[in-house]
Amino acid sequence: MNAGKQTTRQLASRAGRSICRSCREYISRNTYATAAAAAVQAEDQVAQHIPPVAQAAPSTVYAVNAGVVLSRPPQITRDLHPFESAFFLYQRRLNERLALPFTRYFYFKKRTPADLEWKRKMKQRLTPARDIGRYKGYGDEAWNDEVLVGAKESDFEWQVERLLEDAGTDGKEVGEVEQKGMKKIEREVFDKPTPRRTEADEKNDTKSLNRALQRTLYLLVKNKDGLWQFPEDRLNEENLHGAASRILSQSGGPNMNTWLVGHIPIGQHQHNHTDTTKLPSGLTEHGVKTFFLKARIMAGQVNLKESKLGFQDFKWLAKDELKKEVDGSYWTSVKNMLAER
Template identity: 40%
Template sequence: MMSRRLFTTSTRSLQQQTPLKIKNSRIAASVILTRAPQITRDATPFEMAYFDYKEKQERAAASVFPQEFYFKKGTLAERRWKEQVEARNAAMNDPSLSLTDAVDQTRASEDADGAAAAAAPVVQADRITKADKENDIKKLDRALQQNLYLIVKQQNKWQFPQTDMQASEYLHEAAERHLKEACGPDMDVWFVGRQPITHYKESPSRKEDTEGLKVFFMKARIYAGQVKPSKDVSDFAWLTKKELVDYLPSEYYNSIKDSLSDL
């Protein structure tokens, strides 16, 4: 009975180490791991013009604000309000001026004069990080307005994390296993479904080769943590879709580019 159990266990382990091949092609599982945008992107000139147009329409249709009820005569608050009203009225009569810019300029002049010293200044966070300025492609706090994608360098070749699928595995199991083996267990990762989102087919590179390769890509998102590469990974990078063109082989990139977001 014991020998039968050992035989069953050894047979199962051999099956797990057998790469899956279908029609003379090795089947590989890969992971497109994404860090989502962290901040809203900058508005385009058309979007800014449209928002300003809608804001002016709403102001023109709004009822008169009872300033006597809210501001005591002769106070600093009343003077600041009147200056903002004058700036808004000037912007309403000039299509080239925006209401937001008009109010911002008024507040900036008040701060310069020291008139608004009693009010706490509003400090806007920088949308360009230190990693952006240093072009540190290993940091996740860069390109905050766009998606970042993880690629790794294995066997002197850049690609998404990829491994041969074993005969006893499902695609998502192989992808999850390899991501932990190659990039470490310290990332909080969520796999979006169990179906591949795209694939890449590679024909034999030489005439004497009879074995091709089919890579199926699983989609995943990272929420926390960072890559801790194994000895099989010589380098890694977090890149935008535009930056991937400079690292990935053209045929490889063209097969998956439509599955990547431009943001």
């Protein structure tokens, strides 16, 4: 007797007598388990006889472009945050104040050229500080040692000028002669440091690489349609890396010394055509997908006269400047590929 295929009521009627509770529960569980196993086996048998269905080829396709995010990295350290500048000024002032209790002979041997120079400079500037203004450590006004908001002593450029001025002088008055027995102090000529802002910054020359030296600049070009974007072109029986190398040489000419950072795209942008294009193969081109590779420029400059991709103009822009030039959807696709500094 196959109890798995018979219900409890049928078994009870055939046996002509009642079944105990434990036997009834066993038969019920065995019936459910046997029915589930039979159903799974039936499904497997049906699935084995279903032939695979071939998927139809899509009638709408996207063209594939390779784009290049060519950048010039920062050339100098970033500008100081106002809090950092204020903290450094505080540290310099504190160092000068802590040095006051020591006699100058702790630093300079008595009756040496360095000692004489120090006394001369102290007589002129009336303070040991060279770049943070005058300070009287002893007297009724010794407590008044705060730099007011907007004071010239807190300006970084003013501090640099005072340091250079102090390093370039010996403190000697006009017409003063050397004391007997003292050697003449030879002054070394100090060149003024190059300013952080260049002539290109003053003129806002966006075609110059000698601007925004503390920021990363990116090459932006104007295509045939008058839109600003990164250099890009359609793949021509080549991979993305090979296409990016070709685009670099054909877009800006041979006067740029560049290198591709890697072979893996750092982002992509999808552009849908307003009007679809029917291809000779019978497919419909719905838009273009551009995959961007990262590159760096070490030397040289863009020369559009040598360009073979028909670009009309170019600019070197930082991230916040680039946002103002490109289309909104384009910016959404590329913003996470760009460095903030």
